[in-house]
Amino acid sequence: MARHRDYTKIEQIFESTLKLVLEKGFAGLKMAEVAKEANLATGTVYIYFKDKDDLINQLYLFLKRRKTILFLQGIDQKEDFDLVLKKIWFAYFEVTMQHVNESAFLEQYYRSPFLKSNVKEESKQILKPIYDLLERGVKEGKLHSVNVEILLSQIVGPIHEMIRAYHDGAVEINAETMNQLYQLVMRGIKA
Amino acid sequence: MARHRDYTKIEQIFESTLKLVLEKGFAGLKMAEVAKEANLATGTVYIYFKDKDDLINQLYLFLKRRKTILFLQGIDQKEDFDLVLKKIWFAYFEVTMQHVNESAFLEQYYRSPFLKSNVKEESKQILKPIYDLLERGVKEGKLHSVNVEILLSQIVGPIHEMIRAYHDGAVEINAETMNQLYQLVMRGIKA
Amino acid sequence: MARHRDYTKIEQIFESTLKLVLEKGFAGLKMAEVAKEANLATGTVYIYFKDKDDLINQLYLFLKRRKTILFLQGIDQKEDFDLVLKKIWFAYFEVTMQHVNESAFLEQYYRSPFLKSNVKEESKQILKPIYDLLERGVKEGKLHSVNVEILLSQIVGPIHEMIRAYHDGAVEINAETMNQLYQLVMRGIKA
Amino acid sequence: MARHRDYTKIEQIFESTLKLVLEKGFAGLKMAEVAKEANLATGTVYIYFKDKDDLINQLYLFLKRRKTILFLQGIDQKEDFDLVLKKIWFAYFEVTMQHVNESAFLEQYYRSPFLKSNVKEESKQILKPIYDLLERGVKEGKLHSVNVEILLSQIVGPIHEMIRAYHDGAVEINAETMNQLYQLVMRGIKA
DNA sequence: GATGAATGAGCTTTCATTCAT
DNA sequence: GATGAATGAAAGCTCATTCAT
Numbered sequence: 072m073a074r075h076r077d078y079t080k081i082e083q084i085f086e087s088t089l090k091l092v093l094e095k096g097f098a099g100l101k102m103a104e105v106a107k108e109a110n111l112a113t114g115t116v117y118i119y120f121k122d123k124d125d126l127i128n129q130l131y132l133f134l135k136r137r138k139t140i141l142f143l144q145g146i147d148q149k150e151d152f153d154l155v156l157k158k159i160w161f162a163y164f165e166v167t168m169q170h171v172n173e174s175a176f177l178e179q180y181y182r183s184p185f186l187k188s189n190v191k192e193e194s195k196q197i198l199k200p201i202y203d204l205l206e207r208g209v210k211e212g213k214l215h216s217v218n219v220e221i222l223l224s225q226i227v228g229p230i231h232e233m234i235r236a237y238h239d240g241a242v243e244i245n246a247e248t249m250n251q252l253y254q255l256v257m258r259g260i261k262a
Numbered sequence: 263m264a265r266h267r268d269y270t271k272i273e274q275i276f277e278s279t280l281k282l283v284l285e286k287g288f289a290g291l292k293m294a295e296v297a298k299e300a301n302l303a304t305g306t307v308y309i310y311f312k313d314k315d316d317l318i319n320q321l322y323l324f325l326k327r328r329k330t331i332l333f334l335q336g337i338d339q340k341e342d343f344d345l346v347l348k349k350i351w352f353a354y355f356e357v358t359m360q361h362v363n364e365s366a367f368l369e370q371y372y373r374s375p376f377l378k379s380n381v382k383e384e385s386k387q388i389l390k391p392i393y394d395l396l397e398r399g400v401k402e403g404k405l406h407s408v409n410v411e412i413l414l415s416q417i418v419g420p421i422h423e424m425i426r427a428y429h430d431g432a433v434e435i436n437a438e439t440m441n442q443l444y445q446l447v448m449r450g451i452k453a
Numbered sequence: 454m455a456r457h458r459d460y461t462k463i464e465q466i467f468e469s470t471l472k473l474v475l476e477k478g479f480a481g482l483k484m485a486e487v488a489k490e491a492n493l494a495t496g497t498v499y500i501y502f503k504d505k506d507d508l509i510n511q512l513y514l515f516l517k518r519r520k521t522i523l524f525l526q527g528i529d530q531k532e533d534f535d536l537v538l539k540k541i542w543f544a545y546f547e548v549t550m551q552h553v554n555e556s557a558f559l560e561q562y563y564r565s566p567f568l569k570s571n572v573k574e575e576s577k578q579i580l581k582p583i584y585d586l587l588e589r590g591v592k593e594g595k596l597h598s599v600n601v602e603i604l605l606s607q608i609v610g611p612i613h614e615m616i617r618a619y620h621d622g623a624v625e626i627n628a629e630t631m632n633q634l635y636q637l638v639m640r641g642i643k644a
Numbered sequence: 645m646a647r648h649r650d651y652t653k654i655e656q657i658f659e660s661t662l663k664l665v666l667e668k669g670f671a672g673l674k675m676a677e678v679a680k681e682a683n684l685a686t687g688t689v690y691i692y693f694k695d696k697d698d699l700i701n702q703l704y705l706f707l708k709r710r711k712t713i714l715f716l717q718g719i720d721q722k723e724d725f726d727l728v729l730k731k732i733w734f735a736y737f738e739v740t741m742q743h744v745n746e747s748a749f750l751e752q753y754y755r756s757p758f759l760k761s762n763v764k765e766e767s768k769q770i771l772k773p774i775y776d777l778l779e780r781g782v783k784e785g786k787l788h789s790v791n792v793e794i795l796l797s798q799i800v801g802p803i804h805e806m807i808r809a810y811h812d813g814a815v816e817i818n819a820e821t822m823n824q825l826y827q828l829v830m831r832g833i834k835a
Numbered sequence: 836g837a838t839g840a841a842t843g844a845g846c847t848t849t850c851a852t853t854c855a856t
Numbered sequence: 857g858a859t860g861a862a863t864g865a866a867a868g869c870t871c872a873t874t875c876a877t
Contacts (some may be wrong), residue, residue, distance in 0.1 A: 098289040102851060103860090112859040114853080123851065195430070217442045220433035221424065225446050228419030233412065239386065242411035251408045255416050259450030265840055265876055293868060303842040308869065480671040484872060485839095494838040496874080505872065577812070599824045602815035603806065607828050610801030615794065621768065624793035633790045637798050641832030647855055647861055675847060685863040690848070 081119050083109040085130050093172050102126075132193060134173045139197040142166035148204065152213050155204060160256070163201075164230050164249060171234065201226070215262050225260050272310050274300040276321050284363050288318075288371065319381045322371060325364045330388040333357040339395065343404050346395060351447070354392075355421050355440060362425065392417075406453050416451050463501050465491040467512050475554050484508075514575060516555045521579040524548040530586065534595050537586060542638070545583075546612050546631060553616065583608075597644050607642050654692050656682040658703050666745050670700075670753065704753060705766060707746045712770040715739040721777065725786050728777060733829070736774075737803050737822060744807065774799070788835050798833050 087108035092100055102123055106113045120126040142162040148155060205222045208214035214222060229252055236242045278299035283291055293314055297304045311317040333353040339346060358365045396413045399405035405413060420443055427433045469490035474482050484505055488495045502508040524544040530537060587604045590596035596604060611634055618624045660681035665673055675696055679686045693699040715735040721728060740747045778795045781787035787795060802825055809815045 101849090106860090113851090114860065115858055117852070118857065215442075215446065217446070218433055218439060220427045221439060221443050221446065224420040224423035224427060224443060225450075228421070228423030229415040230419070232415035232419030232422065236411045236415060239382075242409055248409060248412060251406075252412050252415065255406065255408070255412070255450040257450075259416075259446040259448075265838095267840070292866090297843095304868090305843065305870075306841055309840065314868070483870090488839090495872090496839065497837055499873070500836065573812075597824075597828065599828070600815055600821060602809045603821060603825050603828065606802040606805035606809060606825060607832075610803070610805030611797040612801070613805070614797035614801030618793045618797060621764075624791055630791060630794060633788075634794050634797060637788065637790070637794070637832040639832075641798075641828040641830075647859095649861070674845090679864095686847090687849075687864065688862055691861065696847070 080109070080111065080115070083111070084116055084119060084126070085133055088126060088130050089134070089172060089176055092176055097127075131176075134170075134176060135194050135197055138166055138170055138173060141170070143200055146200070148200070148207075152204075152208055152211055156208065156213075156257075157253070159201060159204060160226060160230075160253060161249070163227070167230060167234060168237075168244060171238070198223075212262055214260050222260055225256060229256055267309075271300070271302065271306070274302070275307055275310060275317070276324050279317060279321050280325070280363060280367060283367055291318075293317075318371070319378055322368065323381055323384060325361075325368055326385050326388055329357055329361060329364060329368070332361070334391055337391070339391070339398075343395075343399055343402055347399065347404075347448075348444070350392060350395060351417060351421075351444060352440070354418070358421060358425060359428075359435060362429070365425070366429075389414075403453055405451050413451050416447060420447055462491070462493065462497070465493065466498055466501060466508070467515055470508060470512050471516070471554060471558055474558055479509075513558075516552075516558060517576050517579055520548055520552060520555060523552070525582055528582070530582070530589075534586075534590055534593055538590065538639075539635070541583060541586060542608060542612075542635060543631070545609070549612060549616060550619075550626060553620070580605075594644055596642050604642050607638060611638055649691075653682070653684065653688070656684070657689055657692060657699070658706050661699060661703050662707070662745060662749060665749060673700075675699075700753070704750065707743075707750055708767050708770055711739055711743060711746060711750070714743070716773055719773070721773070721780075725777075725781055725784055729781065729830075730826070732774060732777060733799060733803075733826060734822070736800070740803060740807055741810075741817060744811070747807070748811075771796075785835055787833050795833050798829060802829055 084105060087105050088100065091104055091108060100123075102116055103113045105126070106116045109116075116126070120129060142159075142165075144162075146155060146159055146162065150158075201223065202219055205214065205219045205226075209216055209219070209222075233242065233244065233248075233252055237244045242248065275296060278296050279291065282295055282299060291314070293307055294304050296317070297307045300307075307317070311320060333350070333356075335353075337346060337349055337353065341349075392414065393410055396405065396410045396417075400407055400410070400413075424433065424435065424439075424443055428435050433439065466487060469487050470482065473486055473490060482505075484498055485495050487508070488498045491498075498508070502511060524541070524547075526544075528537060528540055528544065532540075583605065584601055587596065587601045587608075591598050591601070591604075615624065615626065615630075615634055619626050624630065657678060660678050661673065664677055664681060673696070675689055676686050678699070679689045682689075689699070693702060715732070715738075717735075719728060719732055719735065723731075774796065775792055778787065778792045778799075782789055782792070782795075806815065806817065806821075806825055810817050815821065
């Protein structure tokens with residue numbers, strides 16, 4: 072559902088929506104406030120998005136795509152497996168950290184009934200490069216031979232959990248702590 | 263004497279709320295429906311809970327406490343460290359799985375602005391037994407000497423992630439896959 | 454509609470109702486609060502009064518009667534006209550002042566649609582002694598020969614107005630100011 | 645451009661509110677009925693008034709101002725004192741009579757806890773022209789030298805009282821009865 | 836009679852959506 | 857396309873009244 076009418080306005084609306092959702096939560100999101108925050112009239116939002124539901128779903132995809140593009144930048148799957156895995160792990164960590172807000176939104180509403188199933192579907196495609204890499208790792212005997220999903224849980228789960236702890240003020244995130252976590256994780260999955 | 267306050271009504275209301283939140287999401291939760299589902303009049307809900315906000319917060323604490331009690335049942339911190347760690351890991355996994363709905367709710371609304379900060383505070387206390395255990399493990403030289411939060415991320419994160427994958431239909435969860443994940447995780451954190 | 458069940462409880466309810474009406478206004482009056490203020494259960498109020506409407510109307514009559522009894526105390530219509538008139542004028546002033554709250558209630562709800570017409574009817578009877586006196590004054594040539602209602606306006610109106618000003622903090626009420634007003638009023642109506 | 649705010653709607657709402665308050669009393673006033681009576685949607689009322697309370701207070705001021713403007717029309721304070729006083733007295737009487745409904749509302753809710761104190765404050769300013777006139781009368785030796793408030797009670801009180809009697813069907817109001825009252829009042833206050 | 840928890844009709848208010856300008 | 861006033865269905869919440877104890 073490509074929309075080309077006025078890309079800047081759409082982005083303004085996305086940013087405003089994200090800001091308000093993070094501030095006041097999803098249930099507290101009001102279309103009139105989104106418009107105001109984006110310096111637009113209420114009706115204008117409805118020119119670019121069919122309804123509130125559409126706005127949320129479009130935003131979800133927008134953020135997911137943006138995040139994926141960011142964290143795959145500079146990853147060259149043809150390089151040495153260990154190097155690619157390291158790069159991708161730190162990239163995922165850094166991108167998730169730097170775009171905490173987006174990530175919070177993505178995490179928070181992943182299971183929300185607001186998300187249409189087709190949006191969920193596209194959303195899953197995004198992690199495909201990681202899946203591919205892990206399958207390669209298993210084939211090359213670099214990783215323990217278990218279901219790729221199990222490996223993925225081990226890779227992505229601790230990152231999410233640590234960033235959550237960071238937001239609760241329970242832990243600092245810096246080169247050292249990131250490395251420590253990386254060592255633990257790799258010790259676990261590497262063959 | 264009038265009929266006296268019936269505190270089982272509170273649990274009825276909690277169950278109804280949880281059911282409806284999981285079905286229709288948080289934004290779609292209606293107080294009248296909660297009451298109906300619990301076979302009560304709308305006003306009755308307001309006898310036990312100040313308002314919608316209060317209901318959600320109380321429910322959060324209720325579920326968090328219930329989950330904690332469940333997964334600490336039968337754990338005796340005086341036993342051998344490795345055994346306690348194993349028991350606690352599987353208990354956390356099993357309880358999270360068996361009470362997926364509650365867990366989904368807990369995960370989903372942990373960061374939600376609906377949660378008052380004092381509720382968040384109490385919520386954190388609940389994981390204390392695990393913290394204590396991990397600290398003991400580090401002291402006894404059984405675990406890698408890193409920040410406890412980092413260890414916790416490694417323990418809890420993959421479980422959450424795997425259950426998420428399970429719900430997306432991406433992986434099966436059984437004795438084998440659970441064990442595989444356990445092996446990976448332990449290989450990572452054990453000294 | 455005489456009620457003899459428990460006079461003290463009825464009076465408690467009257468006082469509580471009056472207090473709450475004056476504090477929060479008529480629209481803000483809640484039966485549950487009336488009961489609480491009177492240290493009774495909500496249901497108890499309904500033993501003594503059919504419903505809210507009945508309570509208001511009974512209270513109105515109760516206060517009106519009480520006020521009337523008070524201000525006619527010690528008035529002997531057989532005494533000299535001028536003396537009776539003076540006594541009655543000051544008595545009305547003093548009683549209205551000393552029971553400002555009741556009077557405020559009476560004034561405020563005199564026209565309220567809450568008042569049943571039969572209550573209004575009985576209410577009017579209460580001023581009868583003054584009417585009678587004024588008619589006597591006209592007959593005896595002591596007062597200007599105009600409609601008794603006009604004379605009454607002249608007698609009661611300034612008192613109400615002055616007490617209102619007193620409540621707005623605009624004027625003090627003491628022996629002197631009362632006398633000044635009395636002089637003005639009498640100069641007006643006396644033949 | 646959207647249709648622009650239509651401030652005549654405010655007056656529509658005022659008139660509807662007044663009508664309904666007088667019909668059903670203040671406690672019986674419903675926002676939905678106000679809207680319907682004004683041929684508007686419920687929500688529209690909330691565009692122009694923050695809430696029910698705000699509506700009542702604004703209405704009070706609106707009526708008070710309108711009444712004041714009306715009764716000061718054609719009064720020229722530079723004219724002969726006796727003439728101005730007479731004009732102002734009859735003007736107050738006539739305006740109060742012709743706008744009985746408004747006046748009833750104003751009287752009825754003057755002490756109501758609904759009125760915010762700032763509204764009461766502004767309300768008092770409105771009688772200033774009469775105060776000024778009475779002070780002038782005292783200075784010029786035309787009126788008895790007593791507190792202006794006492795004089796005011798004497799002027800305004802009987803009018804209110806007589807109109808009240810009129811509503812109870814106790815007296816007729818016409819040129820003759822008005823004049824009779826005027827004579828009594830003036831005999832009282834004139835030096 | 837007394838109690839106060841329970842009821843649910845009914846009210847206030849909100850807010851997604853529309854549409855006249 | 858852009859605007860934002862207007863709409864009115866729908867939701868949160870209240871509170872007079874009832875009734876089991």
